[in-house]
Amino acid sequence: MAAEITKVDGATVRDDFNAINAVLHYTRAAHFIGLWKSERELITRYLPDRNARLLEAGCGAGRVTVGLWHQGYRHLTGFDFAAELVEQAQNLANEQGLKDLTFLQADATQLSACHILYDKLFDGVLFMFNGLMQIPGRESRRVAMRELHRVCRPGAHFLFTTHDREDPKDVKEWAKEADRWARGEQNPRLLEFGDRYFSDENGNTFMHLPDRKEIFEDLAATGWRHIHDRTRDELASETPAVRNFSDNCRFWVARKG
Numbered sequence: 001m002a003a004e005i006t007k008v009d010g011a012t013v014r015d016d017f018n019a020i021n022a023v024l025h026y027t028r029a030a031h032f033i034g035l036w037k038s039e040r041e042l043i044t045r046y047l048p049d050r051n052a053r054l055l056e057a058g059c060g061a062g063r064v065t066v067g068l069w070h071q072g073y074r075h076l077t078g079f080d081f082a083a084e085l086v087e088q089a090q091n092l093a094n095e096q097g098l099k100d101l102t103f104l105q106a107d108a109t110q111l112s113a114c115h116i117l118y119d120k121l122f123d124g125v126l127f128m129f130n131g132l133m134q135i136p137g138r139e140s141r142r143v144a145m146r147e148l149h150r151v152c153r154p155g156a157h158f159l160f161t162t163h164d165r166e167d168p169k170d171v172k173e174w175a176k177e178a179d180r181w182a183r184g185e186q187n188p189r190l191l192e193f194g195d196r197y198f199s200d201e202n203g204n205t206f207m208h209l210p211d212r213k214e215i216f217e218d219l220a221a222t223g224w225r226h227i228h229d230r231t232r233d234e235l236a237s238e239t240p241a242v243r244n245f246s247d248n249c250r251f252w253v254a255r256k257g
């Protein structure tokens, strides 16, 4: 009997991030790449108060949270659902003797299960390097956006990134993918048009690529107000190390209330 093909779900993604190649990849980034210029530029523009209580969702091995500590922020909490990455983030902070930052294992779609976060109110929240789009299923991404909204004070900013499905260089590829979906010949593990699930030297990666309309609808449906968006390349000229680590992406800034 043929094995049943299952859709990618949160457990698949968590297992992929806990796998050795992914852990090495994100740990190297946390140790040797740190904050990108574009991230620094947007963070200091929208979260200028170094005393702000900031929450980083999908903190991985600590690249952004530890980078924020070095920018002078002192009330930092990072969480990730991949235990192996959280351990790496904690090791990095310990190695550098950093205090005043907290790393937790938690799932962005189930924050109410995390007692430490339950009654906290943050001044800002970040979900960088496309982590939000690595949640399979639009409704689950909306659950995460609502959960992050719930743990923020009114006026808090939410910064996140996506890959652009409407990038002109990819239009032909997406047209071919639309034909595959129309014929029912897409990868059966995908949930929605715009999803990708691929393997490379860093392991397996699930990623949803949204269009603009979808992000506007999801922000409105989860209580966030769109403030600003720009591509990384519009914001800054990144070093070769950053460009090797990641393709261009779009930064979004939203506000609670």
Ligand SMILES: C[S@@+](CC[C@H](N)C(=O)[O-])C[C@H]1O[C@@H](n2cnc3c(N)ncnc32)[C@H](O)[C@@H]1O
Pocket (backbone or CB within 6 Å): 010, 013, 014, 017, 026, 029, 030, 057, 058, 059, 060, 061, 062, 063, 064, 079, 080, 081, 082, 085, 106, 107, 108, 109, 128, 129, 130, 131, 132, 134, 135
């Ligand atoms: C592309 S990695 C980025 C890691 C880190 N922020 C960086 O920039 O190096 C995305 C991260 O989001 C995390 N993630 C994805 N879905 C999540 C969820 N539902 N809850 C918590 N973390 C999640 C993954 O485990 C992974 O560490």
